[in-house]
Amino acid sequence: MIYFDNAATTPVRREVLEKALPFLETAYGNASSVYSLGREAKKAVETARAEAAAVIGADVSEIFFTSGGTEADNWAIKGAAEALKDKGRHLITTAIEHHAVLHTFEYLEKNGYEATYLPVDKDGLVDPKELEAAIRPDTILISVMFANNEIGVLQPIAEIGEISRRRGVLFHTDAVQAVGHVPVNAPELKIDMLSLSGHKLYAPKGAGALYVRRGVKIAQFMHGGAQERKRRAGTENVAGVAALGEALRLASAEMELEAERARKLRDRITDGILNNIPHTFLNGHREKRLPGNINISFEYIEGESLLLLLDGKGIAASSGSACTSGSLDPSHVLLALGLPHEKAHGSLRISIGRFNTEEDADALLRELPPIVARLREMSPLWSDR
Amino acid sequence: MYSEKVMDHFTNPRNVGKIEGASGVGTVGNARCGDIMRVYLKIEGGVIEDAKFETFGCGAAVATSSMATELVKGRTLPEALEVTNQAVMDALDGLPPVKVHCSCLAEEALHAALRDYAKKNGLEIEGLPEPKEDTHEREETEA
Known part of the structure; x- marks a missing residue:
């Protein structure tokens, strides 16, 4: 996994x-x-x-x-x-x-x-x-x-x-x-x-x-x-x-090296998603953020579906969708940024740790686009856009 | 948290897509709550010849759309009205409590498509309920 x-x-x-x-x-x-x-x-x-x-x-x-x-x-x-x-x-x-x-x-x-x-x-x-x-x-x-x-x-x-x-x-x-x-x-x-x-x-x-x-x-x-x-x-x-x-x-001893490594992975994954999948955007300030945090909204799709299909490919991440919060409202954090509900429902949080590798990033960047395309094909919001 | 049948209908959803020139189309739900379902029906001689769906929503929303369309295909209109949210849930071996509203949405999407068909053809379908207020709004006030 x-x-x-x-x-x-x-x-x-x-x-x-x-x-x-x-x-x-x-x-x-x-x-x-x-x-x-x-x-x-x-x-x-x-x-x-x-x-x-x-x-x-x-x-x-x-x-x-x-x-x-x-x-x-x-x-x-x-x-x-x-x-x-x-x-x-x-x-x-x-x-x-x-x-x-x-x-x-x-x-x-x-x-x-x-x-x-x-x-x-x-x-x-x-x-x-x-x-x-x-x-x-x-x-x-x-x-x-x-x-x-x-x-x-x-x-x-x-x-x-x-x-x-x-x-x-x-x-x-x-x-x-x-x-x-x-x-x-x-x-x-x-x-x-x-x-x-x-x-x-x-x-x-x-x-x-x-x-x-x-x-x-x-x-x-x-x-x-x-x-x-x-x-x-x-x-x-x-x-x-x-x-x-x-x-x-x-x-503490490893912080400098580890943060630098995480930041590189973070930026590579962020750019890899934003440049290759249309109708996506980063949530939160691009630089003033943790070295290992990525949070991206995928318009026209819902986060739990995305997580389940990623899980099917052996990738674990999380989402701010209502379905993962146990309520009908999506993440209060994303709503506080001013995101409309449907864009908050379509968010994906990728949090990088010390055991993540370049190969993990390769796998994510390979598996994500077809999953997003598939969910969009199924979405009435996508066909009405 | 999901049954094997839900996961099967989520990962291999049946009847995804549109029907060009559908006899009836119904859309329910809203993006606020994170679920929108649209059901397309092709009806000939009082029988549902084909059913397709498009859904924006969670795993349960996709699975209930898939199962609901599967259950009404080949059915007469009175038979289709027996495809209730409970019938959809039963066919999926149940849903977690927080996801029951998805099955309600599937039933309402079917009804909305049938109402559209009835309206287009100046028909009255016996036993077809009137449109409900948005399911989610109702559930939110109950929660």
Whole structure:
């Protein structure tokens, strides 16, 4: 199978798996136990914390392990809202966030908070001026994603960090798609909280982290034991965390080379599609995007059909069509770019990872045109065009 | 999530295309929801001699169009009215719950084509329902 859905999840790298396995089998101790088996587990967790901190320029005391990106987003947003509720009840985010952020905002809106959802331009970018204009005296949190999961667009995080810090508003970023793929330095970018996840960078599912800048107080989310310096209870996922640390270390060490390689594949596939298949266009800014993200709309056809036929050729990718979202509406991200529904339904996301090769790109560029032609032949929109 | 029969009718759809000079043509659905079906019928002596379709939509939309046209070919008009969305789903060994609306759309596309035929020929087909409001809009309000 040719796997072009690395933004959904990634396989676990062999080196990462080997780092994790002992903590499932022989070194299975609880990191809170005093005997050597426990101390060994504790040491693994702290080593991973140091790796994670190093990758985003943080201090070890600022890294808190979670079950993944969704928990980190929930904790950051609900925790800040709870802690600052006496200061204000207004929160700012964007229309293109992941549902882990959007649905958390909607939950808070039902519980006495107000939210502003910033629009994006046709390229998927937030306007920092518009963001600054949305800040009110009672604004307590700004949450803007680092890189979008569907269209890969990189937001102007440095500018947003600058504005947030200057205006005294906490700034959280969901960096699940960005960390390990593009340089992310939390202190330099004036980020107060940052969510990251392991399974987008070749670690197993179920391990992530929230960076909380020293001095930032947010409410506790998971109550229980004294783990994570009493701020996130629950027995440490030692194997998962060890894997996350190793995966982050490797991703950081290889980032420059790997990003360059992915970018070449990305541009080759993008041009190969746009130049050879008519009535197609790229969604999201051409350059200000993740090195491995391609999102293209194929007019007159629907995305799920496209995915099924690609799957028939052994190629896995994803789409923003309603049929893959479990609702009748297509992707909220593509609609936010201003795409009409039918063009959003016909989108294809190709996300490149470290295991993709030039041969994979050849296969995709070979198989895609006849599949698109076949679906168009079948489409009443094509015959009416 | 799809049955083998759905995948078969999706990957090898029967009756794709147009019928030139069709006796009746019906288009239902809308691009907003991601499904549009158009059914062409060739009717002679009260029998559906041929049926073809064009569909913009997901795997289930294509499969239900294929199956619905397959089920009405060679049928009399009263027999064709027995090809309900349930009949189409049964013939496909079922559909996932979120895709049931596709089978409704297939039934409505058939009915729309039959209405077009009746109108062109000044006929009244007994038991043929009136056009429905857009299926998707209705489902959206129910959801």
